[in-house]
Amino acid sequence: MAVPELVTEYEPEKVDVTPRAPAMDGCAFEQSALIQCDIGSDPDLSMSGTECLSLNVTVPPDTSVSGVLPVMIFIHGGGFIMGGSHWPQHDPCRLVKMSVEMDMPVVVVNINFCLGILGNLTSEELRKAGYSGNNSLRGQQCALRWVNKFIGGFGGDGDNVTVFGESAGAGESNVHSFSSLLSEWLCEGGHTGVNLVSTLHQLSAEEPFFKRAISMSGTPLMLQPMSASTAEASYNSIIKAAGLGSASTQERINHFLNISPEELVKIPMNVPLILFQDNDILPQTQRLRTCETITSHF
Template identity: 35%
Template sequence: MAGKQTLLHPEIGTISGIDAGQGVSQFLGIQYATIEDRFAPAVLKEYDGKGLDALKVGPQTAPLPQGAQHEQDLIQHRLPETDVHFLETEGLNLNITVPASHDFEKDGKLPIFLFIHGGGFMVSSASYPQYDMARFVRLSIARDLPIIAISMNYRLGPPGLLTSREMREYGYPSNNALRDQRVAMEWVRKYMSGFGGDIDNITLAGESAGAIACTYHLQSRQPLFTRMMAMSGTSLLTPPLPLEVAEQGYQTAIKALGLEGKPVEERMEKLRRMDAGELRAKCAAVPMLPVADEKMPITGHSFANFKTGKVEIAGASWCEAMMIGDCGFDGSIQGLRLVHRKKGIGKAFCDAIHKSLSSQHAEKLLSGYGISADTDDDMAFERVLQTFNDIGFYAPTIAYAEGFGIKTYMYRFNENNPWQGPWQGRATHILDVALLFQNFNDYLDDTQLRTADAFACSVFKFVHGKEPWEAWGGGAGKVAWVLGPDGMSRTVEDVPAKTGRRPTLLDLAKELGGGLDQLAEVLNGFLKAPLAT
C-alpha cells in the first residue's frame, strides 16, 4: 500500500496525499466544485484552511458499473480492477500528480498538463486506472522535463448536456459538461500555485470527446490556458446542436419520462430527483451533445469556414500553440454505432452513396475504399469505418492546421494495437492515450514501448513550451510526426502516401461544390440512418 505524503497549501491547509513511489506524489479526488443538484451550475469550491484528505480517487459522475473495464475493452486489454463508485453531488473532482522532490523555491514552478477524458460525453471517468498519471509524471522526471499532471471529472449524459428553454429559464444552464470543465480550469488557476504549478503555463489536453471539448474552449473570449493538445477529436467531428434540435430532444425526454403536460416545477422536481440510471436509460434516444451557446460562447464551424479563413475563434489571439493529431484507425470507435448494421453493410452503403452523390463521384468514393455491393461483410464493415475515420478524424486535423492560425504541431499515430480483439494490428481509437500515459507498459513489447516513450517525451517538450518537432506549415512545409508502426518515429511531409492515410475524400472534395462539408453530410447521414427493415 502506498504511503502518505503531505503538502501545506497556503489556502487549503494541510493536504494528505499518497506517495506513489519513485519520486511522485498524488493528491486524489479533490473536489473542485459543488452543485446543489444534478442540473445546477457548478460553483467553485472554497476551503476553510483546515486541509483535506486526498488519498483516493473520487467518485465518477455517472452510474457506470464496470465502466473502466468496458472502456479498456475498446483498447482491447484490461488493467487490474480498482474501486470507482458513483456519487453525483461529489463527482466534480480532480486528481493531481506532482514530482515529490522538485524544489519549487529554488528551481521554479512546473508547467501543468490538464487532461479531459473522452467517452462521447456519456461515459468514462478521470478516476479510471487508464488515466492514472503517476507513470506519466515519473517519466517526465526521468527525461529531465518534469511536469504536473491533472485529470478532471465532469458531468456526463443528461446532467451534463440535457437542455431546453424551460430548464434554462429555471436556472439550469446548457452545456454543464463544458461549464464544469471551465470551473476546473478556474480551480487550477486559483489553487495550483500552492502545489508548485505554474498557472501561467497550462496545457489543456483531451482525447476524443475531451479533445472536442478542448477545441470548444478555444472559443472563450477570456484566456483559459497557454497551449492546447487535441487527440482524435475536434468540433468538426461533433458540431454543436442547434437549440431547436436540443429542444426537440428535451420534448422526447419529457415524453419518455411521462412528464407531458405537467407543470414546470413538477418536471424539474422529477428530473433532479429520479434515479440517475433510470434517467439515463429513458433518455437513451435523446442526443447528448454540446449545444450552441452564445454566452460561453459555443458556435459551430464548417470545413469551408476553415478553408476560406472565415473562422473567428478567440483562442487564436491567446493560445500560443496547438498539438493535434489522429490515429490511423480512429474509425474503429464508430463500429459501436454500426455493428448492428454489419450484415449487408456493403450494399447498404453503396446504395446510400449512389443516392446522395452523382454516379461519377459515388464510384470514386466507393472504388477509393474498395467497397462494392458484394464485398464480404467483415471487409465492407472495416472499409466503411475507414470513411468515417477520414471525414471525422483525419480531415479535421488538416482543417484546424490550415485555418486556425496558430503554431501547430501535427502527429499521425500509427502504432498497431498488439492485443487480441477485432482490431488487432490496427492503430485504434484510444490507443494513443493508452500508450501516452504509460499504464499499459507491462503488456507492450520493446518496439511499442519506444513509441510510448517517444510520444510522451514529445508531449513533455510541448508542455514546457519547447518545439517537439517541426511545426506544420513552418520552414519545412506541411509536415507531420509519424509514430509507429514497430516503434519507429519520423517527421514526413503530411500527405497520405507518407503518413499512412488515404487521399480519397480529400481528392473527391475538390470536385464537389460542397467540398468536405458535403461529404460529411452524406457520410453522417448513413451513420445516423435507422436500420432498414
C-alpha cells in the same frame, strides 16, 4: 443541474486531499459495455451527481511546494455521456514517471465534469426555470480556474499550463487554444467565436489560464453543437422515455433534479446529449473557411 461554482478558499487551512472524490453518476458505462476485459476499478469509489466536480492531481515524488513545474490538464473523452478521471486508462502516474525519467517533470491534473443529463440536458422550460445547460463546459471552465489559483500548492506553475484531451476532450482542448485573433482568421463572417466548447477559448486572451493545447483523436469540427430545436427534440424524447409526458413542468424538473443512477442508464443512447448552442457560453456556430485554391504549403 446548477452552474458549477469555484471554491476560492478552504477551512481549515490544511485540507486532506488524499481521499478519492466521487465519480459522476453513470460514468462506468463504457467499462461494462465496450471494453471486453476487466481493467480494474477502485472498489471504494463512490458516485454522485452533485459531488463529482473534482479533480486528481498527480505530482512527481519529492515535489516541493514551490510552484515551478509545468502543468498538464487532461480532459477525458466519452461523447459527453461517459468517462471520468478515475478510469484506470486515465491514470497519469506513468506519464508523470516518464517526465521525471526524461528530466522534464510535470504535474498532471485529471478533471471530472458533469455528463449526460446532468451535464447537457436543456430545454426552454429548464432554462426559464434557471437551469442554463452546458454544465459540462462550465465545469471545465471552473476546473481551469481552480488550477490557476491552487496548483502552486502542489508544486505546479499556474502560468505554465497545457490543456490536452482525447476524443470529445480533444475537440475541447483544440478550441481552448484559439486566441480571438486566430478565431477571426479561421471563421466565416469575421466573428471571434469558434464552434464547440465554451468561451474557454477566450480565456487564452482575456484570462490566460493555459498556454498551449494538445488534441488527440478529435477536432472541433467533428460534432456541431445542437440547435435550440434539436435540443428541444432530445428533451422531449427523454421526457417520453421517463414516462413524464403528462407531468407538469415542475414535476419534470423535480424528476431530473432527483434522478438516480439507475434511471440515468435507462436514457436511450441514441438521444443526443451534447453541447447546446446557447449564444452564452457557446457562441454562434462557426465554420472553417473553405479555400477555392491552394496558394501555398506549410
